[in-house]
Amino acid sequence: ENTRATLLEKIKAAMSEKRFNHVLGVEAAALSLAERYGESKEKASIAALTHDYAKERSDSEFKQVIRDYDYDLDLLNWNNAIWHGLVGAQFVEKELGITDESILQAIRLHTTGASQMSLLDKIIYVADYIEAGRDIPGVEKARAIAKKDLDEAVAYETKHTLAHLIDINAPIYPKTIETYNRWVAKKN
Numbered sequence: 568e569n570t571r572a573t574l575l576e577k578i579k580a581a582m583s584e585k586r587f588n589h590v591l592g593v594e595a596a597a598l599s600l601a602e603r604y605g606e607s608k609e610k611a612s613i614a615a616l617t618h619d620y621a622k623e624r625s626d627s628e629f630k631q632v633i634r635d636y637d638y639d640l641d642l643l644n645w646n647n648a649i650w651h652g653l654v655g656a657q658f659v660e661k662e663l664g665i666t667d668e669s670i671l672q673a674i675r676l677h678t679t680g681a682s683q684m685s686l687l688d689k690i691i692y693v694a695d696y697i698e699a700g701r702d703i704p705g706v707e708k709a710r711a712i713a714k715k716d717l718d719e720a721v722a723y724e725t726k727h728t729l730a731h732l733i734d735i736n737a738p739i740y741p742k743t744i745e746t747y748n749r750w751v752a753k754k755n
């Protein structure tokens with residue numbers, strides 16, 4: 568049975584103490600956004616606690632899941648940064664028994680965002696960026712925006728993440744571009 572205590576225990580066992588503290592910070596930020604914007608706090612809590620559950624899995628585990636569960640095989644050309652959410656939701660479903668599709672989707676989209684995002688998707692995407700332990704340049708601005716306009720916070724985070732990735736010559740996953748086009752460029 569998935570009481571909060573058993574869920575926390577499984578999550579703690581799956582990651583470093585540093586990452587576990589990040590997850591608790593994301594939960595606190597997500598609960599605050601859920602309160603402010605009218606989302607289920609229980610869903611926000613579970614999605615936040617599980618969003619990085621698979622992040623410390625090996626590349627070979629991800630590749631096996633991509634092959635075994637009929638994911639787009641182009642995913643094999645990417646890496647943990649892209650896999651741990653998009654494919655990581657599969658581990659959350661299978662190992663933690665979480666079947667709520669809205670929670671699984673928020674986990675899938677938490678790194679890249681998407682052109683279409685539910686309120687819960689936006690809350691997890693933004694909470695991951697603004698949680699109290701984060702020390703990203705501009706995070707204070709992101710926190711202030713998140714209190715006023717969640718869509719604007721999605722846009723701010725997307726723009727700054729993309730600018731950083733370009734700065735370091737990182738490959739951009741197509742879904743990240745889709746998120747930029749919809750929420751930053753506001754292209755229909």
Ligand code: DGI
Pocket residue numbers: 589619622648649652677678679695728732737738739740741743
């Ligand atoms: O798992 P977290 O560190 O809490 O945060 P995250 O899941 O939002 O981001 C993980 C990493 O993924 C972060 O370093 C930014 C990076 N990322 C996001 N979009 C893309 C990306 N990396 C690449 N190469 N391409 C992307 O499109």
Ligand code: FE
Pocket residue numbers: 618619622651652677678
């Ligand atoms: Fe993540």
Ligand code: FE
Pocket residue numbers: 677678692695696
């Ligand atoms: Fe993020």
Ligand code: FE
Pocket residue numbers: 589593618619695
């Ligand atoms: Fe995270």
